[in-house]
Amino acid sequence: MPVPDRIERVLELRHPPEKVWAALTTPEGLGGWFGSSAEIDDLRPGGQARVRWEQDEESTLYIQVVEPPRLFAYTWAIEGLPPSDPRRTYVEFTLEPTATGTRVTVVETGFAQLPDELTAAYEGNVTGWRTKLPELAEYLDAAA
Amino acid sequence: MPRPDQPDAEAIAQAVFTALADPTRRGILAELASHGPATATDLADRLPISRQAIAKHLRLLTDAGLVRAEAGERRRIRYRLQTGPVSVAQSFLAALTRDWDGPLDRLRDHLDQTQEE
Secondary structure (H helix, E strand, O other), X not given: OOOOOEEEEEXXXXXXXXHHHHHHHOHHHHHHHOOOEEXXXXXXXXXXXXXXXXXXXXEEEEEEEXXXXXXXXXXXXXXXXXXXXXXXXXXXXXXXXXXXXXXXXXXXXXXXXXXXXXXXXXXXXXXXXXXXXXXXXXXXXXXX | OOOOOOOOHHHHHHHHHHHHOOHHHHHXXXXXXXXXXXXXXXXXXXXXXXXXXXXXXXXXXXXXOOEEEEEOHHHOEEEXXXXXXXXXXXXXXXXXXXXXXXXXXXXXXXXXXXXXX
């Protein structure tokens, strides 16, 4: 059985969308539930936010969609892969007003993606080390 | 998502998890990861496993795409770790380690508390 590419959760909250929106898109909000602290550089597509947890863990959110108070989306690193890895998952929060508050739907997709140049990137690293290590040796030999 | 011109991610992950289920193969992969390419004889010297058993596991690891055989010095075959399949398996594991239930419970609590204040 395949592991899911997509994770989805629905949450019913007894608070208006504007308040939920603030919890998702302000440093005070994100730091209040998601992480232990948060910074938002620029709340617009292309902007970034950083969320910190204890033990110095930090994630960067690359903001994709900002449509207050309805839709907020970002991409972020896949757990287990280095933060610089180009593969990221896409997280989307959709807020819908209900009679009693707000329905929040969280969808995260992209877990099963294959990198475009899997072999090429690997070969690149191998070649990199193959050429760099001898270069280092040559440099040290020359300096000796 | 898998594309027609690439091996199915599911098949790659399956091969990786099967390979990693065996402690001897984990030992071989760990050795290649930490010390770089090695021959079957090198591995037999360093690990508490017979050369025959190592050769058998190296064949399986090669079939799974986790190691690649290449010509080494004096025409001895060296085995090199291939990280590509591992990173495909890793992205499968990521879906299982991602916890949304905890944070969403905290979002609810956070909003309830700020309401009461």
